[in-house]
Amino acid sequence: MIRHSRALILAVASLFSLYHVLLGVYALDMPTDAAPVLAAMALYLVATFISLWPTSPTRMPLGLALFNLAACAVVPLLVATQLDPQDDLGYSTWYVAAVGTLLTITATRKRPFVAWLGAGFLVVHTVLWAGFGSLGSMGVIGSVVWVAAAVLLSRALAKAGRDARQFARAEREASRWQAAQEAHLYERQVRLTYTNRMALPMLRRIVGQNGVLADDEKLECRYLEAAIRDEIRGRRLLNDAVREQVMAARRRGAIVTLLDEGSIDELDGDVLEHVLNQLAAAIGRTSADKIIARTAADGSETAVTVVGLCSPDPSVSALGQDSSGDEVDLWLEIPRVRA
Structure with missing residues (x-):
């Protein structure tokens, strides 16, 4: 099974998340009221930082998932109040990709339902604020596709992991079964060899004497039978x-x-x-x-x-x-x- 370094994945996700904030800073028009936009950036960075914490479990805690959902609702509201949907917004809609990235992280960490709620809020907000036509131009459709891909990929990886564990368990069981069968076969061969070595002389004597044995020979046969029974x-x-x-x-x-x-x-x-x-x-x-x-x-x-x-x-x-x-x-x- 191919394994990737978790630190490398977290580093790439952090750089990708930081890229959206840099785009927002680049598109920031300082003469306007920048406080809501900066607050949205700070909230997004905090949510991303906590979500990508290296020692956190694979399945995101429900409280953190709900915090990400709240952040994905607040960030568009803060930034959209400073924008005019009729203008050429350019990189000013950085928050769409940022929200999509945060929801993708949430879905990857096994909280798909919360991620779908956040994606649904982003779609509804964009439609109410700028109309249906802006879903493609502002990148909302791309963010939804990211979430869908993360959900499907997470499910596929989880299923692959379960299948790999089942195959490994089946392989161990098969190995144990094969070892047990080989041990039983070896033991049977050893017992048969020893029994043959004990019984063969007496059997030859019985054949040679046409089954007519003296009393001491009959007693010896009983001892031999008991010894063979001991071997079993x-x-x-x-x-x-x-x-x-x-x-x-x-x-x-x-x-x-x-x-x-x-x-x-x-x-x-x-x-x-x-x-x-x-x-x-x-x-x-x-x-x-x-x-x-x-x-x-x-x-x-x-x-x-x-x-x-x-x-x-x-x-x-x-x-x-x-x-x-x-x-x-x-x-x-x-x-x-x-x-």
Whole structure:
């Protein structure tokens, strides 16, 4: 998007506004009563100076817009009282262009309704004072065209700005979506590769033995199935140390459940490795029959919660059933930030 310096635009507008006053001074007939004309110039300069203040907001305050409207009504009245519409006025009608410039500034600063009111007053005053024929010769039509162009240009720029913001927002959303899809694809590929590496030897053994497996091989298949399930449900709760301790716990008869609900996705590097090492150590030192490791809720200071339960009836635990008499052997909350 092409951007222009606001200071440069304000400087050009100031010089253009000052040019009208210089024309008025050049056309000023000092033997006549110059006080109303000088007062009109002063009022116009004050209104222009405030309207072009560099630190003012883009949308003109309503009070300033109404002040400009009042100035655009007073200036023609002050100057016209010192002129004869039947004479060759020349640059004496400087106020028409000056009022048009001030109304253009008002319209550009997003006060189009006030600018149209000022343009309407200028047209009505000129018609009542000098007739319809003077609208073209005095430049009133040009001032109205300036206001109309400013209003249309302001609307077009505002619409272009809204469209640009929408396009930028859509581009950011598309980039995030693409990044998420690429991350999901990469994660799926990693999981599939790891699963294939784990399951392929056992699958070949099953094919080679025509599906006839010994009891220890069937048990190994159950361990393998549980490990594959961990890769799907555990996701970022797994590293080599956690996999080793989970398999050791299952081989001694414990039921291990890993649940990653996505609340530690922002952890990475040493921080995530520290959390997983603590999880592996906790699983390795407990003798619980049932171990559940689960990521904490979003916004929590805890990264992972680990619970170990001991069942007084080993047969119940072996069947994977809950018992109301389970005792807590392990309760650990692993923080997100290393102490």
